[in-house]
Amino acid sequence: MIAIVLYGFRESLRRRMFLVVLVLTALFLALYAYGTQQAFEDTRGFVGLNPEALDTDELAGTIVFGLAMFGTLFLGAVLAVFLTLNVVRGDAEAGLLQPLVVRPIGRAQLLFARFAGAALVCTIYVFGVYLATLGITEWAGDWTPDRMITPGLELAGAVVIVAALSLLGSVFLSATANGVAGLMVFGAGLLAGLLGEIGKAIDSERLQDIAHKAWWLFPFDALYEDGLHRLTIDTVGFTRFVLELGPFGGSHQAGTTLLVWSAAYLGLVLLLSLFAFSRRDL
Numbered sequence: 001m002i003a004i005v006l007y008g009f010r011e012s013l014r015r016r017m018f019l020v021v022l023v024l025t026a027l028f029l030a031l032y033a034y035g036t037q038q039a040f041e042d043t044r045g046f047v048g049l050n051p052e053a054l055d056t057d058e059l060a061g062t063i064v065f066g067l068a069m070f071g072t073l074f075l076g077a078v079l080a081v082f083l084t085l086n087v088v089r090g091d092a093e094a095g096l097l098q099p100l101v102v103r104p105i106g107r108a109q110l111l112f113a114r115f116a117g118a119a120l121v122c123t124i125y126v127f128g129v130y131l132a133t134l135g136i137t138e139w140a141g142d143w144t145p146d147r148m149i150t151p152g153l154e155l156a157g158a159v160v161i162v163a164a165l166s167l168l169g170s171v172f173l174s175a176t177a178n179g180v181a182g183l184m185v186f187g188a189g190l191l192a193g194l195l196g197e198i199g200k201a202i203d204s205e206r207l208q209d210i211a212h213k214a215w216w217l218f219p220f221d222a223l224y225e226d227g228l229h230r231l232t233i234d235t236v237g238f239t240r241f242v243l244e245l246g247p248f249g250g251s252h253q254a255g256t257t258l259l260v261w262s263a264a265y266l267g268l269v270l271l272l273s274l275f276a277f278s279r280r281d282l
Helices: 002-014 018-046 057-082 089-091 098-102 107-141 152-171 175-201 205-217 221-233 237-244 255-277
Strands: none
Touching: 002 107, 018 057, 018 107, 057 107, 057 152, 057 175, 057 221, 107 152, 107 175, 107 255, 152 175, 152 221, 152 255, 175 205, 175 221, 205 221, 221 255
């Protein structure tokens, strides 16, 4: 199983996937550092604002760091999809899978090893980028969120769920089709969260109901929005009101039940992937 994990790493390096990810990440962090510094300077220059009513550093820090969380989630989801898009059908069509599932390991061990390798890489990457943006934000504006570790862990958990969904898709779809489907599912989940915030703003129960159902169907969005909520969980007053809308879908407290469901959802997707893989004719 360790050999299979290392095989997945070497295959990604051969395709220069990690090089592309590192270059894009470096550009993202550089742009974020410049934009964050400018955002804090500009908001501190607001004229006519009462600092006791609206904390401009809290306002700027939450908005830019929320955007950073979205960027981190997006980059991590792309990495997760590309690490798992050809785990089953892609490798089977290339003739790489058949010798492995016969001897020396079975299908369950191979599937678990490939998922474990992808999940480990995505977790390290997402949490590393999260900590980097957190450090940049503190350097630029001397601001830190109310909860510093939990939002990063929830981001990593969201990306791991995306990886599991992509793994499931690889049983049925070719590599290209699975990559497209994985990113579309990811986008649909975020769009549903955005519809929920719009429904809340215009008092539309139907839009809010769509978002609530989507959180159960795509719990990675619920983890992301709960992470945003924890950024200002202790903030009160007018500042909290201004930050309610939030960036890219807004913040929403998931609650214990939905968080537990996210873990159960991950297990169910992996079991479904194994069941489908075990019945697939290679």
